[in-house]
Amino acid sequence: MEEIIGTTDEESSTYNSIMELILPKLRSLRLYELPELKSICSAKLTFNSLKDIDVMDCEKLKRMPICLPLLENSQPSLLPSLKYKRAYPVEWWETVVEWEHPNTKDVLRPYVKFG
Structure with a gap:
């Protein structure tokens, strides 16, 4: 699996492609x-x-x-x-290059448990 929530080629080429996905529950x-x-x-996931x-x-x-x-x-x-954040390996965390906001990684880092 390369993408969890994907779009078809037709959907991604239209002007009305999804910009934000809100998952309130x-x-x-x-x-x-x-x-x-x-x-x-x-x-963007909210x-x-x-x-x-x-x-x-x-x-x-x-x-x-x-987001x-x-x-x-x-x-x-x-x-x-948000009470629990866990990532493994730590090298993966360091290589994530794109966040919704550029400072998200810095905000989450002190709270993430590695391993």
């Missing part, structure tokens, strides 16, 4: 041992109730489209519901 995002995964989806994120052994995943709420200074902040 999603509580857990767990991605385990998906060696060919490159993308969760091309849209989770209002997300409690935990686990990304383990998905080393080709280079884009994390997770965190923004503070008044336009910087991302943690979701109040």
Whole structure:
């Protein structure tokens, strides 16, 4: 699997392609041992109730489209519901090159458990 939420060629070429995907009831995002995964989806993902994120052994995943709420200074902040974040290997975390907001990685890093 290379992409979790994909679009057809016809959908991706139209003007009305999905820009944001809101998943208000999603509580857990767990991605385990998906060696060919490159993308969760091309849209910005908004989770209002997300409690935990686990990304383990998905080393080709280079884009994390997770949209965190923004503070008044336009910087991302943690979701109040997000309690558990885990990533493996640590090298994968360091190589994720595209985040929805460029500072998302810095906001999450102190709270992520590796391993």
